[in-house]
Amino acid sequence: MNTRRPPLLSASGLSVTYGGSVTAVCEVDLEVAEGETLALVGESGCGKSTLGRALLRLEPASAGTITFAGTDISRLSRAGLRLARADMQMVFQDPMGSLNPRRSIGAIIAEPLRQTRGVSVADALRRARELLERVGLSASMADRRPHEFSGGQRQRIGIARALASSPRFIVADEPVSALDVSVQAQVINLLGDLTRQENLTMVFISHDLGVVRHVATRVAVMYLGQIVEIADRDDFFAGPEHPYSEALLSAVPALRGDPSEVVRERIVLRGELPNPAAPPAGCRFNTRCAYATDLCLTETPALREITEGRMVRCHFPASDPDGRAVAAVDRDEDPIEHTAISSPTKEIA
């Protein structure tokens, strides 16, 4: 199990606040073990991208510490940070927006290597050519500009740039979300090959649970700035513990392997995400939760370990059916609607 290994990166009490009032990331404790791919999932506004950027100190934290390979990087100076960045890189969602259109892709890939490792221009360009081959492009393309490439090729260039300084840790923020399905699969495989072969540690930020299932070794679910569940990939997809995770997974429109496969009952959450500037008291999910009781309105649940390596921030997780039954007695109404997913075999009316 990943959690038994010493973490390569750990965050403790990490918070990011915008404009003094909106807490985008709220007191996150997180450990990422060497060699694992931890997926951060959640919906827009949950704070997953902000957390990913804060782990690399691309976003200033308002509280908490980040330790990377035994060093507290949350207090590093600019110079110290530049050195640390050689080991910590980022892959962005929009390759076009993150690649300088006026420079050759060789120069773009070589840049971080020169900045962080002080390598000469000639050596950095040589390494850039190697990396182009490594990500499935051709070294002869090094002189071309970003606009000459397709979306999938640009994302390969973004990955090559992130790999240039031979980092140990990568944060990839929705790296395949802008790509068509047929191209997305190629980039997912590339990321998988690279993490395995280079023993890379990755935080993979995505809203797409299908992609996460094929990339991640562990999954952390965020809701309104907090982590509400952490589980090994297989445990998570076999049955999430937190009511929000359950709703999130059940909401994915299922493309089944064959028509006879049983699709899990869809839990349709009522209502909208509360205003992040004024999150609900107690459990932040209580306004939309099917199992919320008076306890959930007043007492904030802690992120607690319920089985080894499995953490959940809920008073009534799925593995506690008795607790949920008791909670059901307290409720007057059922705030969720259960909708059976219609069969694709339904006839044309």
Add this chain to the structure above:
Amino acid sequence: MATSPEQSSSGADGSSAAREPILSVRDLRVGFRTRSGVVPAVDGVDLDLYAGEVLAIVGESGSGKSAMSMSLVGLNRGPRTMISGTAHFRGIELISASERQLRSVRGKHIAVVFQDALAALNPLHRIGKQVAEMITLHQKVSGRRAKDMAVQMLGDVGISNPRHNAEAYPHQFSGGMRQRAMTAIALANDPTVLIADEPTTALDVTIQAQILDLLKSLQRELGTAVVIVTHDLGVVADIADRVAVMYSGRIVEIGTTEQVLYAPKHPYTRGLLASTPGVTGPIPASLPTIPGSPPMGAERPDGCSFAPRCAFVLRECATTPILASHDPSDSGHQDACWLGELTIPVPDESRSTL
């Protein structure tokens, strides 16, 4: 040119064979003029839509799925767009219809829901007023009555406290609520056809689930025929009765959702399904992929445009295959591939990895 009208009007299954399509598209071509020549976006599409069905048009970027559906309602007309072919709807030929004729159809008989509700709604007008305007545009009712109908409609699409929220402006709504409001405007005049272009793509998955359920229940209640344009095969599985798969401006496969998603024939459909990472099923060490990327309009090859990426390419593929049924039973499941035409069995490996 794919199938003849006689052939393709046989529809999806036995039940629709006897019925007339309500919308019938033949040899639709859409091209965009650019400095470097005409880029063909839609390259000869034949399509029939039947009353009350949900037809999904699925494809990747550049497949022509949006250009095809928008040209049906004249929403991409302009000096740089060349549109030819026919689309018959209630005695009107939509492609050659005047803008005035189209205005009497659009919003009344054929309504459209877009991906980006914020861009589609007028930011300066209250939500209720925008729904009421659509009603008074096509129905002879008083302003007061239209407003009441608008409030009713907003309630029907699941906006809580509709009388209060009718007074809100679009920016005061969340993405999901805006999508509901746009659906209310689209359904205000009880249209025969609703064209929904990526209606849930910009939404989070839990909100998408709400909107898909809304579309399904409204469609069932009102009997509206829905054309849903999407890149998401999960959405197709969830909502569609029939599916047309587009690749590079052409329909390469069409049939019932069950036929296309669970017994796909065309190598592109098979590849697309196999490379979609699902939340169920086995997890392969590496996902099956389709090599390369979809061709840009200008660089479309002659013959089958999927041939450069296809694992089963034959000499015949230099000639464009026609969209036709390759089933002895002629179940309405059609694909445009030489493998079917020459009755060459396709190895099933791409499916077994799912």
